[in-house]
Amino acid sequence: MIIGKNLLEAKGVGVDFRINGEWLTALYNVDLSVKPGEVLALVGESGSGKSTFAMSVMALHNPNQSRVTGSIMLDGHQIVDATEAEMRELRGVKVGMIFQDPLSALNPLMKIGDQIQESMSAHSIVPKEQWQEHTIKLLDEVGISKPELVADQFPHELSGGMRQRVMIAIAIANEPDLLIADEPTTALDVTIQAQILDLIKEIQAEKNIGVLLITHDLGVVAEMADSVAVMYAGQIVERGTAEQVFENPLHPYTRSLLRANPSLDTLNDQLYVIPGVVPALSEMDHSRDLFLERVPWMQEAAKEKVSDVPAEPEEGHFVRGNAWKDFKFQDGYLEPGRGQKEAQSK
Amino acid sequence: MTELLRIEDLKVHYPIRTGFWNRITDYVYAVDGVNFSINEGETYGLVGESGSGKTTIGSVIVGLEKATAGKVIYKGQDVTKASSRRKIHYNRDVQMIFQDSMSSLNPRKTVYQIIAEPLHNFEHLDNNAMDKRIKQLLDIVGLPQRTLYQYPFQFSGGQRQRIGIARAVATNPKLIVADEPVSALDLSVQAQVLNFMKDIQKEFNISYLFISHDLGVVRHMTKNIAIMHLGRFVEIGTRDDVFDDPQHIYTKRLLAAIPEMDVTNREQNKAHRLAIEKQYQDHHADYYDASGRPYPMRKLTDTHSVAMTREEAEAAGVASGKAEADALAKGGE
Ligand SMILES: Nc1ncnc2c1ncn2[C@@H]1O[C@H](COP(=O)(O)OP(=O)(O)OP(=O)(O)O)[C@@H](O)[C@H]1O
Ligand SMILES: Nc1ncnc2c1ncn2[C@@H]1O[C@H](COP(=O)(O)OP(=O)(O)OP(=O)(O)O)[C@@H](O)[C@H]1O
Ligand SMILES: [Mg+2]
Ligand SMILES: [Mg+2]
Numbered sequence: 176m177i178i179g180k181n182l183l184e185a186k187g188v189g190v191d192f193r194i195n196g197e198w199l200t201a202l203y204n205v206d207l208s209v210k211p212g213e214v215l216a217l218v219g220e221s222g223s224g225k226s227t228f229a230m231s232v233m234a235l236h237n238p239n240q241s242r243v244t245g246s247i248m249l250d251g252h253q254i255v256d257a258t259e260a261e262m263r264e265l266r267g268v269k270v271g272m273i274f275q276d277p278l279s280a281l282n283p284l285m286k287i288g289d290q291i292q293e294s295m296s297a298h299s300i301v302p303k304e305q306w307q308e309h310t311i312k313l314l315d316e317v318g319i320s321k322p323e324l325v326a327d328q329f330p331h332e333l334s335g336g337m338r339q340r341v342m343i344a345i346a347i348a349n350e351p352d353l354l355i356a357d358e359p360t361t362a363l364d365v366t367i368q369a370q371i372l373d374l375i376k377e378i379q380a381e382k383n384i385g386v387l388l389i390t391h392d393l394g395v396v397a398e399m400a401d402s403v404a405v406m407y408a409g410q411i412v413e414r415g416t417a418e419q420v421f422e423n424p425l426h427p428y429t430r431s432l433l434r435a436n437p438s439l440d441t442l443n444d445q446l447y448v449i450p451g452v453v454p455a456l457s458e459m460d461h462s463r464d465l466f467l468e469r470v471p472w473m474q475e476a477a478k479e480k481v482s483d484v485p486a487e488p489e490e491g492h493f494v495r496g497n498a499w500k501d502f503k504f505q506d507g508y509l510e511p512g513r514g515q516k517e518a519q520s521k
Numbered sequence: 522m523t524e525l526l527r528i529e530d531l532k533v534h535y536p537i538r539t540g541f542w543n544r545i546t547d548y549v550y551a552v553d554g555v556n557f558s559i560n561e562g563e564t565y566g567l568v569g570e571s572g573s574g575k576t577t578i579g580s581v582i583v584g585l586e587k588a589t590a591g592k593v594i595y596k597g598q599d600v601t602k603a604s605s606r607r608k609i610h611y612n613r614d615v616q617m618i619f620q621d622s623m624s625s626l627n628p629r630k631t632v633y634q635i636i637a638e639p640l641h642n643f644e645h646l647d648n649n650a651m652d653k654r655i656k657q658l659l660d661i662v663g664l665p666q667r668t669l670y671q672y673p674f675q676f677s678g679g680q681r682q683r684i685g686i687a688r689a690v691a692t693n694p695k696l697i698v699a700d701e702p703v704s705a706l707d708l709s710v711q712a713q714v715l716n717f718m719k720d721i722q723k724e725f726n727i728s729y730l731f732i733s734h735d736l737g738v739v740r741h742m743t744k745n746i747a748i749m750h751l752g753r754f755v756e757i758g759t760r761d762d763v764f765d766d767p768q769h770i771y772t773k774r775l776l777a778a779i780p781e782m783d784v785t786n787r788e789q790n791k792a793h794r795l796a797i798e799k800q801y802q803d804h805h806a807d808y809y810d811a812s813g814r815p816y817p818m819r820k821l822t823d824t825h826s827v828a829m830t831r832e833e834a835e836a837a838g839v840a841s842g843k844a845e846a847d848a849l850a851k852g853g854e
Contacts, residue, residue, distance in 0.1 A: 195671075276621070334571055361701075361704040364734045365734060397783055398780045432708055448709060
């Protein structure tokens with residue numbers, strides 16, 4: 176267990192977006208913290224608000240179209256009401272981010288090398304005469320085999336995975352204390368993925384940085400994370416250490432998620448699909464346990480109001496709502512792991 | 522088993538231009554001589570190192586990129602040239618789901634307009650039928666109807682990917698090049714999309730070229746798989762050939778790097794991966810020619826082929842690849 180003071184501490188964070196003139200809540204009452212040297216994995220359904228949370232730590236939401244409430248402390252700095260000038264000082268140095276969509280985060284008209292150097296020029300961490308050399312070293316570190324050639328190319332000339340590695344190089348150029356990695360390896364093959372994850376672990380151990388890792392690859396989470404937070408419909412429904420969440424998942428959503436994994440030993444024709452879809456932002460009533468709407472045999476419980484304060488059934492393991500107490504998969508719905516193998520051998 | 526698409530000795534070489542005169546000084550051998558075929562109603566998996574040429578192959582198939590050499594044969598007809606594609610409705614029948622969902626969607630168009638585009642181009646529907654079809658497509662990919670008039674930036678990464686899928690299936694294509702179709706999706710939506718892809722495959726006899734880094738997904742979806750490294754294939758086989766009896770060192774390396782869903786054995790998994798990695802480093806010269814590229818393929822069984830080792834290539838008298846590369850560089854001047 177990692178002890179010490181929090182590097183990132185988010186309390187009661189909410190984010191609303193203005194969509195077609197209407198304010199809608201995308202993130203509601205999120206509590207999360209990351210200590211130096213800790214890897215916190217944030218997992219959850221597509222559209223549940225993971226990137227929205229990451230962008231609010233970076234203070235990158237458009238202030239005219241969104242509002243952020245609550246408190247986000249980053250190494251003693253309050254992000255929620257920081258000015259753009261203050262944020263420019265913090266971004267890159269205190270917090271660096273690997274964005275989910277590498278092509279749209281890179282400038283199409285600028286050579287790769289220049290983009291990496293531009294990020295160094297914003298701060299005085301790397302002295303100017305070393306920019307060139309440092310750029311090549313970074314590209315080499317993220318596993319690009321011809322760094323000099325690639326530094327001289329434009330984004331469209333690189334493969335998807337190469338662009339993603341360039342993004343990673345930019346994010347670590349100024350050696351930030353907190354690294355936010357939003358799906359850092361989805362575009363990478365597994366060998367390079369392993370290499371990048373090793374690299375993140377290495378920097379992390381060496382510099383004792385904190386990592387907020389957003390991914391839907393539970394294998395990656397199992398290999399990397401110290402702790403795990405599970406998000407559903409803009410809320411954290413469960414968090415705890417990686418062991419707690421993987422070996423004793425409590426919330427019905429976490430348990431369903433673990434079941435949907437097409438692991439190498441599930442060769443049955445159909446994968447487990449959680450019935451239904453995430454409600455639209457306009458239909459989210461955050462006073463209830465929103466996932467239960469999608470569990471056909473829990474429609475009564477789905478209407479109940481639940482506390483904003485999560486339960487803590489074992490130390491450090493938090494879960495929202497009451498459904499975890501007696502949740503069971505029904506007829507034909509199997510538990511992950513054991514159950515799936517049994518189903519196949521039939 | 523009827524063959525739908527065949528790729529013959531496909532090469533795509535991108536020129537590298539440098540210096541004041543912007544002269545061609547070298548080439549990127551993005552795709553360097555690959556052969557395979559996709560049967561009707563089947564899924565062909567394409568896996569490989571990042572930058573090994575997978576998207577490039579897909580782009581040639583849908584006509585976004587030109588082949589430097591080689592052929593694309595569709596239903597027995599040579600469609601390598603764009604002009605030969607029109608009369609057989611190739612551009613309607615062959616669609617692509619793009620790897621980079623954000624940049625492949627026009628930011629100034631609404632979801633409705635994005636999905637309507639291929640329908641306008643290839644089908645002649647009246648407004649009512651169009652509305653109905655678009656709403657049906659949204660249902661299929663699990664997006665709420667109320668998002669029809671939103672713009673791409675207002676969606677999460679995974680939601681955008683689903684818009685791309687709806688667009689690709691709009692015209693009931695025969696072949697879909699699916700480039701990392703689910704890598705941006707969470708597990709449940711991923712399962713939904715994969716099941717959906719299988720369902721429409723059964724219903725409409727669609728074929729897929731399925732490009733993915735996720736070996737669990739590839740194993741679940743595909744019948745035949747090609748493993749690609751540095752512009753060439755290093756191993757081709759059925760799912761079982763490749764997963765249960767991998768032959769090429771690169772295939773072994775890929776399989777060893779799959780993250781395990783096992784919180785308690787991290788160190789052990791890593792040790793195994795590093796051992797294979799070391800074997801790969803130590804025996805590199807046995808599997809790659811003087812210019813660093815894999816040797817030509819040889820057949821092991823009817824379904825299973827693997828790139829030769831150096832010894833085998835020498836015994837068979839196959840050139841090292843170097844002479845060919847030099848000739849090409851000259852030709853490009
Ligand atoms: N700029 C924006 N304007 C309006 N709505 C937005 C905006 N950004 C995100 N949203 C909405 O907020 C919700 C959360 O989106 P977010 O991108 O945080 O999801 P995510 O958990 O990162 O999903 P994914 O795994 O698919 O990337 C979604 O419903 C999305 O449509
Ligand atoms: N327009 C271009 N100009 C020059 N080189 C290019 C161009 N497009 C691709 N390449 C190069 O061709 C090679 C193959 O790229 P491709 O996008 O096909 O890889 P990929 O296998 O799809 O990789 P990934 O898994 O990372 O998406 C890469 O080295 C890339 O840099
Ligand atoms: Mg996201
Ligand atoms: Mg690609």
